[in-house]
Structures are given as C-alpha cells and as structure tokens.
Amino acid sequence: MGGPIHGAQAANLLTIPRIIPRMNTSSLPFPSSPDPGLIRFALHGGAGDPPPGSGAQPEQRAALHRVASAAQALLRDGASALDAVTRAVELMEDCPLFNAGIGAVLSRDGQPELDAAIVNGADRACGAVTGISRVRSPIRFARAIMERTPHVFFGGAGAEQLAAELGLEMVEPGFFITAERLHQLEAARRAGAITLDHDDHAFCDDDAAFGTVGAVARDVHGHLAAATSTGGLTNKLPGRVGDTPVIGAGTFADDRSAAVSCTGTGESFIRSGFGHAVHARLAWCNWELDRACAEALDSVAQYHGRGGCIAIDSRGNIALPFNSRSMYRAWVEADGLVRVAIGPGGDGA
Numbered sequence: 208m209g210g211p212i213h214g215a216q217a218a219n220l221l222t223i224p225r226i227i228p229r230m231n232t233s234s235l236p237f238p239s240s241p242d243p244g245l246i247r248f249a250l251h252g253g254a255g256d257p258p259p260g261s262g263a264q265p266e267q268r269a270a271l272h273r274v275a276s277a278a279q280a281l282l283r284d285g286a287s288a289l290d291a292v293t294r295a296v297e298l299m300e301d302c303p304l305f306n307a308g309i310g311a312v313l314s315r316d317g318q319p320e321l322d323a324a325i326v327n328g329a330d331r332a333c334g335a336v337t338g339i340s341r342v343r344s345p346i347r348f349a350r351a352i353m354e355r356t357p358h359v360f361f362g363g364a365g366a367e368q369l370a371a372e373l374g375l376e377m378v379e380p381g382f383f384i385t386a387e388r389l390h391q392l393e394a395a396r397r398a399g400a401i402t403l404d405h406d407d408h409a410f411c412d413d414d415a416a417f418g419t420v421g422a423v424a425r426d427v428h429g430h431l432a433a434a435t436s437t438g439g440l441t442n443k444l445p446g447r448v449g450d451t452p453v454i455g456a457g458t459f460a461d462d463r464s465a466a467v468s469c470t471g472t473g474e475s476f477i478r479s480g481f482g483h484a485v486h487a488r489l490a491w492c493n494w495e496l497d498r499a500c501a502e503a504l505d506s507v508a509q510y511h512g513r514g515g516c517i518a519i520d521s522r523g524n525i526a527l528p529f530n531s532r533s534m535y536r537a538w539v540e541a542d543g544l545v546r547v548a549i550g551p552g553g554d555g556a
C-alpha cells in the first residue's frame with residue numbers, strides 16, 4: 208500500500224463515482240429560468256498592512272477590475288458560479304502582482320508551497336490541495352480533485368503525481384518565483400519575521416505589496432461558489448498549511464447561506480473556523496451577512512489574527528469586512544458596476 212498512484216491503479220481511482228448526497232435546498236427560491244439580476248461577484252487580492260502612503264496602486268486596481276469584469280462577463284453569458292470563481296482565481300494566479308501562482312510568496316527554504324480550494328454551494332462538493340509547487344494552476348487542480356476523484360483534499364508528492372495523472376499542466380517550481388519575492392524573503396529572513404503578503408515590510412527596501420486571491424459568486428440560477436488560492440505567508444516554515452485549503456475555514460460555500468473566501472493570518476482563521484462560522488450564523492441563527500462576518504472577524508482578532516473576507520449570501524448581499532489596514536478587492540452588486548477598493552474608504556485608496 209502507499210506510494211505513488213500509477214496506471215491502472217490511477218484509472219481505478221479516477222473512475223470511482225463521486226457520491227455526494229444532494230442537499231435539501233427546496234426552501235430556496237431558485238428561478239426555473241436564468242435571471243441575470245441574480246448575478247453577484249466579489250474578488251480579493253489579499254489583506255495586510257501596507258506602509259502608509261503606498262499610493263493608489265494603479266496596477267493592482269487595474270488587475271482587480273480586469274478580472275472582476277471577466278468573471279462578470281462569464282456570469283452574464285450564463286456560466287455557473289463555479290466556473291466564474293475558477294476562472295477568476297486562475298487569472299489572478301497568472302498575475303504576478305498577487306500572492307498565488309506566479310508571484311506567490313516563498314517559504315523559509317525559498318520554495319513556493321501553494322494552497323488552493325474550491326467549494327460548490329449547490330451540493331457542498333469541494334476540492335483542496337496544499338503544499339504543491341509543480342502544478343501550473345492550483346485552483347484548476349482543486350477543481351479537478353472535486354470533480355474527478357472521490358476525495359476532497361490532497362497534499363505532498365502524491366498530490367503532484369495525481370495532478371500529472373489527471374493531465375494538468377505541470378511546471379518547475381522556479382516558474383512561480385519572482386525577483387520581488389526572493390527579495391522579500393531575504394528581508395523577512397534578516398528580520399526573523401513571518402509576514403502577510405501586504406504587510407509593511409519596513410525591513411524591505413521596497414514596498415512591494417501582493418496578496419492571496421479569492422473569489423465568490425452567485426450565478427443566474429442563484430447558486431453560490433467560492434475559490435481561494437495562495438502561497439501562504441512569507442518565510443513560513445516548510446510544510447506549514449494555512450486556512451486557504453481548509454474547507455470551512457478560509458474557503459466555504461453553501462447555497463442555503465453564503466459563499467466565503469478569506470485572507471489574512473491563516474492560523475487564526477482556522478482557529479475561528481471562519482467560513483463555517485459564517486454559514487452557521489446565517490443558516491441556523493438567521494443572522495444578516497454583515498453581522499455574521501463581523502462576528503467571525505472578531506473571533507479572528509481574539510486569536511491574534513488580521514485579515515478579512517469576501518462573502519455573498521443566498522439573497523445576494525455582499526460583505527467585504529477586514530480588520531487589517533487594507534484588503535484588495537473588487538465586487539459587482541445588483542447595479543452591475545465593477546467597483547474596486549484597497550483601503551477602508553470604499554472606492555478610495
């Protein structure tokens with residue numbers, strides 16, 4: 208037993224049907240025909256405490272706007288929430304401005320160790336992966352785990368073996384490493400710090416600011432989905448796993464409550480069980496989304512964490528709270544406008 212999965216063994220594994228009981232969503236008002244008025248979308252590019260005066264960060268803003276617009280166009284064409292969040296996160300992984308995929312932060316030994324997760328609100332199907340460095344798109348891999356295996360969570364050498372067996376695009380770890388991240392790691396090592404991607408690297412001689420990425424969506428049928436992808440924390444210990452791939456912590460979705468994607472100090476988001484805490488307050492206590500997210504964020508603070516989340520509930524409300532100085536974000540409400548913000552002041556910096 209154990210060891211890599213090969214040939215016939217892999218074929219057997221991958222042909223085992225997924226058996227996921229359908230949830231009882233009969234109380235939810237899903238329209239029989241598609242309704243574009245139901246479309247909602249939100250995206251984050253990470254949270255942290257960048258140095259005051261970091262400026263308007265036009266490149267980051269443009270990237271957030273571009274990706275949110277692309278996801279909105281997909282949703283308008285009738286794409287599922289699942290497809291919209293997958294594509295949005297994939298585009299963010301390909302953008303070196305953010306801490307996911309290309310441009311991910313590096314662990315103490317100088318390697319990228321990437322985490323990603325996806326959840327489908329309609330049936331709570333999910334897929335997650337941790338600690339990989341050779342799969343081009345971690346979020347595509349998480350989606351493949353969800354749809355093409357009987358399991359939900361993979362890590363380590365077996366994960367990359369599986370990705371290759373599934374035919375996903377494989378790369379060398381160096382593919383993800385940028386000069387800025389090497390520089391940031393060196394500075395963090397010198398300072399003995401483990402940092403969030405957007406933190407004020409006062410010990411760095413540049414103020415490069417990058418972030419974990421995540422997306423949540425409601426589609427024309429009212430279904431919800433969430434996806435998150437990250438390199439974790441700069442100078443983290445090798446093998447460390449954050450909240451991003453922990454379903455119910457950094458990533459969660461349920462059509463009966465909300466879709467949630469988090470960013471911040473992963474350990475504290477895990478301790479607070481963030482995503483499921485929001486779900487429980489909506490589904491069982493009938494709280495409003497804003498209140499449920501604020502309460503969950505309070506518990507992150509109690510566990511000495513910082514960060515934020517993006518969330519959309521089954522009624523189409525959007526919440527984008529954070530307790531750090533900034534959270535890079537874009538969102539689309541009922542009016543269809545794509546809004547972008549970084550600091551606490553709405554559309555401002």
Ligand code: ASP
Nearest residue numbers: 419439449470471472473
């Ligand atoms: N939550 C991520 C982690 O702890 C980091 C981040 O959001 O920037 O891995």
